Amino acid sequence: MMTIDAAARALAAGTTTAARLVEDALARISDPAGEGARAFVAVQAEAARAAAGAMDALRRVGRAPGPYAGIPISIKDLFDQAGVTTRAGSVARRDAPPAAATAPAIARLERAGFVVLGRTNMVEFAFSGTGLNPHHGTPRAPHDRATGRAPGGSSSGAAVAVADGMGLGAIGSDTGGSCRVPAALCGIAGFKPTARRVPLAGAFPLSSTLDSIGPLAPSAACCAVLDAVMAGEEDASPPPAAALDGLRLGVPSATYLFDGVAPPVTAAFQRALRRLEAAGARLIDVALPEIAEIPAANATGGFAAAEAWALHRDLIGRARDLYDPLILARIERGAAMSAADLIALMAERARIIAATAPRTAPFDAIVAPTCPLTPPAIAELAAAEAFNRVNLLLLRNTAVANFLDRCSISLPCHAEGEEPVGLMLTGEHGGDRRLLAVARAVEAVLTDRPGE
Numbered sequence: 001m002m003t004i005d006a007a008a009r010a011l012a013a014g015t016t017t018a019a020r021l022v023e024d025a026l027a028r029i030s031d032p033a034g035e036g037a038r039a040f041v042a043v044q045a046e047a048a049r050a051a052a053g054a055m056d057a058l059r060r061v062g063r064a065p066g067p068y069a070g071i072p073i074s075i076k077d078l079f080d081q082a083g084v085t086t087r088a089g090s091v092a093r094r095d096a097p098p099a100a101a102t103a104p105a106i107a108r109l110e111r112a113g114f115v116v117l118g119r120t121n122m123v124e125f126a127f128s129g130t131g132l133n134p135h136h137g138t139p140r141a142p143h144d145r146a147t148g149r150a151p152g153g154s155s156s157g158a159a160v161a162v163a164d165g166m167g168l169g170a171i172g173s174d175t176g177g178s179c180r181v182p183a184a185l186c187g188i189a190g191f192k193p194t195a196r197r198v199p200l201a202g203a204f205p206l207s208s209t210l211d212s213i214g215p216l217a218p219s220a221a222c223c224a225v226l227d228a229v230m231a232g233e234e235d236a237s238p239p240p241a242a243a244l245d246g247l248r249l250g251v252p253s254a255t256y257l258f259d260g261v262a263p264p265v266t267a268a269f270q271r272a273l274r275r276l277e278a279a280g281a282r283l284i285d286v287a288l289p290e291i292a293e294i295p296a297a298n299a300t301g302g303f304a305a306a307e308a309w310a311l312h313r314d315l316i317g318r319a320r321d322l323y324d325p326l327i328l329a330r331i332e333r334g335a336a337m338s339a340a341d342l343i344a345l346m347a348e349r350a351r352i353i354a355a356t357a358p359r360t361a362p363f364d365a366i367v368a369p370t371c372p373l374t375p376p377a378i379a380e381l382a383a384a385e386a387f388n389r390v391n392l393l394l395l396r397n398t399a400v401a402n403f404l405d406r407c408s409i410s411l412p413c414h415a416e417g418e419e420p421v422g423l424m425l426t427g428e429h430g431g432d433r434r435l436l437a438v439a440r441a442v443e444a445v446l447t448d449r450p451g452e
Helices: 004-013 018-030 045-060 104-111 156-163 180-186 220-230 263-278 289-297 302-322 325-336 339-360 384-396 399-404 432-447
Strands: 040-043 072-076 115-120 170-173 189-192 213-217 248-253 282-287 365-369 408-412 422-426
Touching: 004 018, 004 220, 018 040, 018 045, 018 072, 018 115, 040 156, 045 115, 072 156, 104 115, 104 170, 104 220, 115 156, 156 170, 156 180, 156 213, 180 189, 180 384, 180 408, 180 422, 189 220, 189 432, 213 220, 220 408, 220 432, 263 282, 263 365, 263 422, 263 432, 282 339, 289 339, 289 399, 302 325, 302 339, 325 384, 339 399, 365 432, 408 432, 422 432
Parallel strands: 072 115, 072 170, 248 282, 248 365
Antiparallel strands: 040 115, 170 213, 189 213, 189 408, 365 422, 408 422
16 A cells, blocks of 8 residues: 555656546545445546646645645545535435535645545444444445455544555544444554544544544554644644654553453464564563553443434434434434533542552553454344444444543554454553553564555
């Protein structure tokens, strides 16, 4: 996969053009043998070609808005674009009025010259980690397409688009793992920033408490570029890789993060740890007992159910039959939560965050498998029982960072030809750039090449 920095260098050297990059991506999207028809719910080819032409013209006269001008990306179907109806992966919102303005995070990317190819498929209203969508079809994960494997969600189309070269990056959202889970199941990088880092305005919410906006891309450095632009930083270049020698990586002990992990995940994760240790990283067991208290804190339904119900109850009253029944059941769980339940959950979250902070402070990152499973077969998830069981497993590890309001990234750690496995690094609240520097160093070891 071409990285964003490699494309930027080629654009600067004149060995490629924005038009060429966009046409290549559009060709992959429209390939009838590919996943484009399921990965995208709307392809904005005419606008993308016009934007690419404008970026090439500006670059020729030395007026390109930045080094990444002309690089094609996609955006998840929950981001507002002026004049476009934000459907959020659903048909229940198909008659909603078009957005009056583009989401600030997307507008910042466009001002930097990134070219939006279109809107990617997602789990309805972003409320699942499986990637299934009965309305628009489910894009198949790159691994074992003959069987049809789930891509992970909720940013399913985003991950498949990047993995298949339909753009050099994708913008998703992450409420409990929706960037990192599909990244892990599709063999790419996915970054969840500290929630307040990127503005949430213009992104259709799932949980205003837990939502964050993050990139999916070929590498940690690509994620760093997209994250910096969306966060409004003046310098969008990725941070240099951290020095690996002496890096302190905490490996949680006696927590549920390692319960029931599938053998291929265990094998790839343990191999990755051995390689990191051989390269000079210090792997240190760390007790994080409060993490095991998160499921009990969420027992009445959690923030996502409560906040989704508050948002959706009127629409459900008007268009209940248009909802995916599996998602509807998750939203309606919030109807049973009381104000007291929500207040108690807020207090428990604050307590767990405060108790965990000093335990993780001595470390450069906490490391764990992103998901305990490899991509499940789509056909096996049709029944509600199987769907709910697999969904909870896929999101179990990633949801910790959202609950703690941390930054977190998934990097592929499997060998070529193996089932995809993600290695998850979680940093401190607000420590996003440091975590991305650490991720670049770790990625270089896992891939046997310098991070890009």
